[in-house]
Amino acid sequence: MEEQLLSLAEITRSFGAINALKEVSFDVKPGEVMGLVGENGAGKSSLVKIIGGFDSGFSGQLTFAGKKVRFSGPVMAERAGIAIAQQELSLIPTMSVAENVLLVGDNVPKLATKRQLTKLVKPFLSEVGLDYIDPATSVERLSVGERHLVEVARLIAHDPQLLILDEPTAALGETDSIRILEMVKRLVNRGKSVIYVSHRLDEIFKICDRITILRDGRSVAVKNTQELSVSELVNLMLGRELENMFPKRISSSSKTPLLKVRNLWPDGLLEPVDIDIFPGEILGLAGQLGSGTGEILSAIAGAHSIRGGSLEMDGRVFMPKTPKDAINAKIAYCSEDRKLDGLFLGRPILENLTSTSLKRVTNFGILKPSAEFELANDIANGFTIDNSRLLSEAGVLSGGNQQKVALGKWLAINPKVILVNEPTRGVDVGARAEIYQTLHKLAEQGTAIVVASTDLQEIANLPTRINAFYRGLKVSELGYDEVSAENILTQITDPFGAAKLKRQESLIMTSASQPINQLPKPSILEKLVQRHSKLAMALVVVFMIVFIYGMVTAPNFLTLFNLKTIIRDAALVGIMAIGLTFVTLSGNFFLLSMKETAALCIIAFATGMASGWGFELSFLFTMVFALLAGMSQGALIGIGGNPIVVTLGAAGVLYGLGAYWSDNLVVSYRRPHGAEWLGTGSFLGLPNITVAFILIAISAELLLRKTSFGRQVYLIGANRAAGRATGHGNFWMAIKVCTIASVCSAFVAIAFSAQVSSAQVNYFSSEFGSSGDMTIMVIATVMVGGNSIMGGFGSTLRSSLGAIFISTVDNMMVLHGFNSGPRVFAVGLMIVFSIIVFAILRRGSRSEE
Numbered sequence: 001m002e003e004q005l006l007s008l009a010e011i012t013r014s015f016g017a018i019n020a021l022k023e024v025s026f027d028v029k030p031g032e033v034m035g036l037v038g039e040n041g042a043g044k045s046s047l048v049k050i051i052g053g054f055d056s057g058f059s060g061q062l063t064f065a066g067k068k069v070r071f072s073g074p075v076m077a078e079r080a081g082i083a084i085a086q087q088e089l090s091l092i093p094t095m096s097v098a099e100n101v102l103l104v105g106d107n108v109p110k111l112a113t114k115r116q117l118t119k120l121v122k123p124f125l126s127e128v129g130l131d132y133i134d135p136a137t138s139v140e141r142l143s144v145g146e147r148h149l150v151e152v153a154r155l156i157a158h159d160p161q162l163l164i165l166d167e168p169t170a171a172l173g174e175t176d177s178i179r180i181l182e183m184v185k186r187l188v189n190r191g192k193s194v195i196y197v198s199h200r201l202d203e204i205f206k207i208c209d210r211i212t213i214l215r216d217g218r219s220v221a222v223k224n225t226q227e228l229s230v231s232e233l234v235n236l237m238l239g240r241e242l243e244n245m246f247p248k249r250i251s252s253s254s255k256t257p258l259l260k261v262r263n264l265w266p267d268g269l270l271e272p273v274d275i276d277i278f279p280g281e282i283l284g285l286a287g288q289l290g291s292g293t294g295e296i297l298s299a300i301a302g303a304h305s306i307r308g309g310s311l312e313m314d315g316r317v318f319m320p321k322t323p324k325d326a327i328n329a330k331i332a333y334c335s336e337d338r339k340l341d342g343l344f345l346g347r348p349i350l351e352n353l354t355s356t357s358l359k360r361v362t363n364f365g366i367l368k369p370s371a372e373f374e375l376a377n378d379i380a381n382g383f384t385i386d387n388s389r390l391l392s393e394a395g396v397l398s399g400g401n402q403q404k405v406a407l408g409k410w411l412a413i414n415p416k417v418i419l420v421n422e423p424t425r426g427v428d429v430g431a432r433a434e435i436y437q438t439l440h441k442l443a444e445q446g447t448a449i450v451v452a453s454t455d456l457q458e459i460a461n462l463p464t465r466i467n468a469f470y471r472g473l474k475v476s477e478l479g480y481d482e483v484s485a486e487n488i489l490t491q492i493t494d495p496f497g498a499a500k501l502k503r504q505e506s507l508i509m510t511s512a513s514q515p516i517n518q519l520p521k522p523s524i525l526e527k528l529v530q531r532h533s534k535l536a537m538a539l540v541v542v543f544m545i546v547f548i549y550g551m552v553t554a555p556n557f558l559t560l561f562n563l564k565t566i567i568r569d570a571a572l573v574g575i576m577a578i579g580l581t582f583v584t585l586s587g588n589f590f591l592l593s594m595k596e597t598a599a600l601c602i603i604a605f606a607t608g609m610a611s612g613w614g615f616e617l618s619f620l621f622t623m624v625f626a627l628l629a630g631m632s633q634g635a636l637i638g639i640g641g642n643p644i645v646v647t648l649g650a651a652g653v654l655y656g657l658g659a660y661w662s663d664n665l666v667v668s669y670r671r672p673h674g675a676e677w678l679g680t681g682s683f684l685g686l687p688n689i690t691v692a693f694i695l696i697a698i699s700a701e702l703l704l705r706k707t708s709f710g711r712q713v714y715l716i717g718a719n720r721a722a723g724r725a726t727g728h729g730n731f732w733m734a735i736k737v738c739t740i741a742s743v744c745s746a747f748v749a750i751a752f753s754a755q756v757s758s759a760q761v762n763y764f765s766s767e768f769g770s771s772g773d774m775t776i777m778v779i780a781t782v783m784v785g786g787n788s789i790m791g792g793f794g795s796t797l798r799s800s801l802g803a804i805f806i807s808t809v810d811n812m813m814v815l816h817g818f819n820s821g822p823r824v825f826a827v828g829l830m831i832v833f834s835i836i837v838f839a840i841l842r843r844g845s846r847s848e849e
Contacts, residue, residue, distance in 0.1 A: 145176020284463030400431025574803030579744025587791025630742030679754030717791025
C-alpha cells in the first residue's frame with residue numbers, strides 16, 4: 001500500500017447544532033497536489049483549520065508522516081511540517097521582503113546584516129518565482145500577487161512537507177494567478193505536497209492530481225483529475241445537475257445610451273475615458289488588478305475621487321459627489337469587498353435588503369414592518385435568497401449567499417444602472433450560476449449592468465461587449481462578435497505586442513440557459529434560539545439569583561423604602577445609560593464626557609434656580625448647554641475626529657467650565673414645586689424620576705426599533721463603510737446621537753440636583769451613588785445589559801435592565817455593610833464578566849453556514 005503523507009479518517013466537527021464536518025476522510029500522497037473543492041459552507045475552511053492546527057475540537061483520526069496527531073495550535077502544525085497560506089496575508093507592509101520571509105524561524109540569526117538576510121532569503125524567493133525582486137524592497141511596494149508569493153516564501157522557509165493554499169488566486173488577476181500555479185508546480189517537482197483550495201475550477205483541473213469533493217460537510221468523493229469532466233465535478237459538488245453556468249449573452253436593442261460617461265478621470269487612471277452604457281445590456285470592463293476598472297465603477301458611483309468628468313442620463317448632466325447622489329440617480333454600486341462596505345454582517349438579512357431604500361418602508365419616518373417584509377421577500381425571491389431566514393444575521397450566511405444579499409439590496413431602489421465589481425469573488429459554482437442568471441434577467445428587463453472582473457471565464461461569457469483596460473488605459477472595445485477569452489487575454493496583458501506571453505488554455509463553460517434551483521433550506525435546528533434571546537436570558541437568570549440571594553440574606557432588602565431606593569438609583573444611572581447606548585449602537589464608541597456634561601449642566605441648573613429663574617426657565621437654560629455640548633462633539637466626530645480623543649478633550653473643557661463657573665463651591669437653592677416634583681415626588685407609589693425613566697426607556701426603544709432614524713443607527717454602527725455606500729452618512733448621525741446622550745446627561749443632572757437642592761461640579765465623580773465614578777457606572781450598565789460597544793447590536797431596554805441589575809447589586813452590598821472599595825470592585829468585575837460572556841455568546845452565534 002502506498003505510503004500517505006496525510007491521512008484523515010472520519011473527521012467530524014460540530015458548532016452547537018451545526019455540523020460543519022461529518023466523517024470526512026481522504027489522504028494526500030507525497031509529491032501530489034490535492035484539490036479541495038465544494039460550495040461555500042461545504043466545510044472546506046473548517047477542514048483546513050483542523051489540518052493547520054487552528055482547531056483541535058474535532059473527533060476522528062488525523063495522521064501525518066505516519067504519526068497520529070492532534071495539533072493544539074498552528075505553531076505545533078508548522079513544526080510538524082504543515083504550513084498554511086490563508087486568504088488574509090500576515091505580512092508586515094513596512095518591512096522588507098527579506099525581513100518578512102525570515103521574520104521567525106529556528107534558522108534565522110538573532111543579529112544579521114541586510115547582506116546576510118539577502119543571501120539567506122534568495123533561495124526561497126527563487127522557489128516561488130520572485131528571484132527578480134530585490135529582497136530589500138518594502139513589501140508595500142509589491143503587487144498583490146507578489147505579496148501572496150512572498151507569503152508562500154515565508155512558509156517555505158520553514159521547509160514544510162505539506163503546504164495548504166486557501167483560495168490563493170481569489171483576489172488576483174490572470175498574470176499573478178499564473179505565477180501562483182507555476183510556483184505550485186515547482187514545489188511539487190521538489191517533492192512537496194500541496195492541498196489546493198479554490199473556487200476556480202479551471203485552476204483545479206490544470207494543476208491538481210486528485211480532487212476531494214466536499215458537500216454539506218461530507219467528503220462525497222475523491223477522484224483522479226483525469227477521470228472527471230467539469231460537469232461531473234460540478235454535479236458532485238452541488239448534488240444536482242447544473243446544466244448551465246452562463247446564460248446566453250444578449251445585446252441591447254436600443255441605439256441610445258442610457259448613461260453616457262464623458263471624460264471621466266478617476267485617480268488611478270492615466271487618462272480620461274468615455275463609455276456608453278445601453279439599457280438592457282451587460283457591459284464588461286476587463287483588466288487585471290490595477291488596470292483601473294474598479295476605479296471607474298466607484299467613480300461613477302460617487303465613491304472615488306476624480307480629476308474631472310461628467311455623466312449624462314435622461315438629458316441631465318451631473319457627477320455624483322457621494323454614493324447618496326448616485327443612489328438618488330438610480331445608480332447602484334456593489335464593490336468587490338462585501339465585508340468591507342457591502343454588508344451589515346451583524347444585522348438581519350431583512351435589514352440588509354431594505355437598507356438602500358428606507359423611505360419605501362416608512363411613513364413619516366416610522367417603519368412599516370409589513371411593507372419591509374414584503375419588499376425583502378420580493379428581493380429574496382428575485383435573488384434566490386432563502387426567505388425563511390430573513391431574520392437571521394447576514395454574517396452567518398455562506399459567501400455565495402452573502403454576495404446575493406450584497407447585490408440584492410440594490411433592487412430596493414429600482415436601479416436603472418447596476419455597477420458590479422467582481423460579482424462572484426470567493427463564490428462557489430452554484431451561487432455563481434444563480435448570480436449570473438439574475439443579472440441576465442435584470443438586463444432583459446431593461447436595466448443596464450456594468451461588470452468589472454479579473455476572472456477570465458466570467459468576463460468572456462457574461463457581458464454583451466467589453467471595454468478592455470491595461471495599466472490605467474482603455475486600450476480597446478470588443479463588440480458582441482469579438483468577445484472571446486483569447487481576445488480579452490491579449491488586450492489586458494499584451495495590447496501593444498510588447499511581449500509574447502504564454503497563453504493558458506481557458507476553461508469556458510457555456511450551455512443552454514435554464515433556471516437554477518434554490519439552495520437547500522436550513523434545518524430547523526438552525527432556526528432555534530439566537531444570541532439575542534441568549535443574552536437577555538443570561539441577564540435575567542443572573543438577576544434572579546442576585547435578587548433571591550439579597551432577599552434571603554438581607555432582612556431589609558424587600559422593604560418598600562429599599563425597593564424605592566433601588567429603582568430611583570437605577571433611574572438616574574439608566575437614563576444616562578440610554579443616552580450612551582445611542583452613541584455605542586452607532587459605532588462611535590464611548591462618549592466619555594457624559595459625566596462632565598452632567599457636571600456642567602448641574603451647575604447651570606442650580607445657578608438658574610439660585611437666581612430665582614424658576615424651574616421651567618432653569619430647565620430650558622440647562623438644556624441649551626446640553627444641546628451645544630452634544631452637537632459640537634458630534635460634529636467633531638462626524639468630520640472624522642477619533643471619538644475617544646474628542647470626548648476626552650470635551651471632558652476637560654466641560655468640567656473646567658463647570659469648575660470655573662461655580663468656583664468649585666456648592667451652589668444651594670430653595671426647592672420650588674417643579675423641582676420638588678422631579679426630585680422627590682411620586683406617582684402611584686413610584687418615584688417620579690422612575691416614571692420618567694420608564695417613559696424615556698420605552699420612547700427610546702420605539703425610536704430605535706420603529707423609525708428610519710433607529711434603523712440607520714444600527715446600520716451605521718454595524719458597518720460604517722457599508723452605511724456610506726448605501727447613502728447613510730455618519731456626520732449627521734454622530735451629531736444626533738451625541739446630542740441625545742448630552743440631553744440625557746442634562747436630565748439626570750437636573751433630577752439629581754432637584755433631589756438635594758444643591759449642586760457641585762464633582763457630584764458625579766465622588767458623591768453620585770456610593771459605587772464610585774459615574775462614567776464607570778454608566779459603562780457597566782450598558783455592557784452588563786449585553787450591548788455591543790463596537791456598534792450595531794443592542795437596545796436601550798437592555799441598558800435599562802442593566803441599570804436595575806447594577807443598582808440591585810450595589811444596594812445589596814450596602815445592606816451587607818460593604819464600603820465603597822469593594823463596591824467599585826464589584827462594578828469593574830461586572831464589566832469584565834460581561835465582556836467575557838458577550839464574547840463567548842457572540843462567537844457561538846457566528847459559526848459560518
